[in-house]
Amino acid sequence: MNDDTLTMSICRDDILQLFNLEAKRIDSFEIRPTLFNELEIHVKLSRCYQTCPCCHNKTNTVKDYVPKKITHSLLHSKPTYIFYNARRYRCKICGKSFYEENPFTHEKARISALTVYNVIEEFKSPRATFSDVAARYHISTTSVINLFDQHVSVARKTLPRxxxxxxxxxxxxxxxxxxxxxxxxxxxxxxxxxxxxxxxxxxxxxxxxxxxxxxxxxxxxxxxxxxxxxxxxxxxxxxxxxxDKYHILADLTKRVDRIRIDVMNENYVKISAKELDALPPDKKAEIIQKKHTYYVLKKFNWLIHTNHKKKKKRENGKIIEYYALDPNNEKKYNYALSKFLNFYDLYDLVYHCDPRLTEAVELKESLVRFYKQSTYKNAKHNLDEVIKEFEESTLPDMRKYASTLKEWKKGIIHSFIPIDSPVxxxxxxxxxxxxxxxxxxxxxxxxxxxxxxxxxxxxxxxxxxxxxxxxxxxxxxxxxxx
Ligand SMILES: [Zn+2]
Known part of the structure; x- marks a missing residue:
């Protein structure tokens, strides 16, 4: 349903409701579409007794009328304006003159209260931008920013447990x-x-x-x-x-990866096929071994960081669970290595290609196991064991990591405290x-x-x-x- 049929098909009382009006409060009400695809609502409120804001005397003496144009963005496809002659009353007792109460806006605002409410509600979405919202409600970006500043001031929340x-x-x-x-x-x-x-x-x-x-x-x-x-x-x-355990693990992952990159770069050789063929057989085998090491460390390094969890994939319309590192997975031919391999075999190649990397990956698995298997009760004991393993490492970077674990020991142990939550x-x-x-x-x-x-x-x-x-x-x- 577009906005036009919407406007036609609802009855007058419903329309009045959209403008926050009651039939008894208005003298006249008229909707006029303009040539510029805008909608003008002309409305006159009924004259009635009002309370003087100064002395609280009741008065219905009219002083004058002030024409007002209020943006009322009810329909996103059409700019809509309320035109209304705001009546000013005068108090006979104290002489104060004041505007009649109107259901559209706050005091002197030129944008209707409903529009303001809708505009502000848009910012419940993190993706809303001031300019998009301005375009949708047919008002300027500056107005939207001003409305936001005028109506939103959020106090901090109470500190949680x-x-x-x-x-x-x-x-x-x-x-x-x-x-x-x-x-x-x-x-x-x-x-x-x-x-x-x-x-x-x-x-x-x-x-x-x-x-x-x-x-x-x-x-x-x-x-x-x-x-x-x-x-x-x-x-x-x-x-x-x-x-946070993810920061502790991420820090170690970075260190392991630095070792992986060192080993990878040591195995980099630039040699043409012709030059390679010209080498004696033992030298040639050595170079090919280096090339393979470089290749697996570059292309399959993610295997040493995988979390060994079950993954899901779709096969023939069915979702099946599988382990990437299951040794029974199907082997596919790898042209660079001239062999049939699955991820388990590739993991094995990455893991064993250099003793430094083997040691670093073993230490990392040790910390992963610590997080998986410990409880608040035994975390201190288990962590001391892990720290000892790191301290005894032959790799300087892993020994340094032992100091990190020691420095944050209490915080790591506290991460096993069960929290009070439904799960x-x-x-x-x-x-x-x-x-x-x-x-x-x-x-x-x-x-x-x-x-x-x-x-x-x-x-x-x-x-x-x-x-x-x-x-x-x-x-x-x-x-x-x-
Ligand atoms: Zn008065």
């Missing part, structure tokens, strides 16, 4: 390159977002929150960033600090990754936010399930404190 901390590169403010994000682990709501992650700024921020509220935080989850640990220890006195689980920062992605979406849609309070409100409004708009415009001074 389980608090996730992270930084985000989305906004450059002052001298800080990162903003700091606080997320409720259970509800996924963004508790607050700050323009800096510097220690002094964070201490000052938490200091302003009543101690009683801060004492309610039980777990603080973050990556290996000392500032967060120090701030949590000082400002959230009852909290235990948890290091048994432990605390990780996995949800914050998703929040950060949405924050980047908002940043991208913002045409370069330069005003921090607006950026902050935009994020809290879109990412908090319970955030609401202010029905009446917020007074300027009030907005500046936030």
């Amino acid at each position: 389980y608090l996730c901390l992270d930084e985000n590169y989305a906004f450059k403010y002052d001298k800080s390159n990162y903003c700091f994000v606080l997320v409720d682990l259970l509800t996924k709501d963004v508790v607050d977002i700050l323009p800096s992650r510097k220690k002094l700024d964070l201490l000052r921020y938490f200091e302003a929150i009543p101690l009683e509220e801060r004492e309610g935080v039980e777990l603080v989850v973050s990556d290996c960033w000392k500032t967060y640990r120090d701030v949590a220890k000082k400002m959230l006195p009852n909290s235990k600090f948890v290091v 048994p689980r432990t605390a990780t920062n996995a949800i914050i990754e998703n929040r950060n992605k949405l924050i980047k979406d908002i940043k991208r849609g913002g045409n370069g936010f330069r005003c921090w309070p607006r950026f902050r409100n935009r994020i809290l409004f879109a990412l908090n399930s319970e955030s609401t708009m202010h029905l009446n415009p917020i007074k300027k001074e009030k907005q500046q404190d936030t």
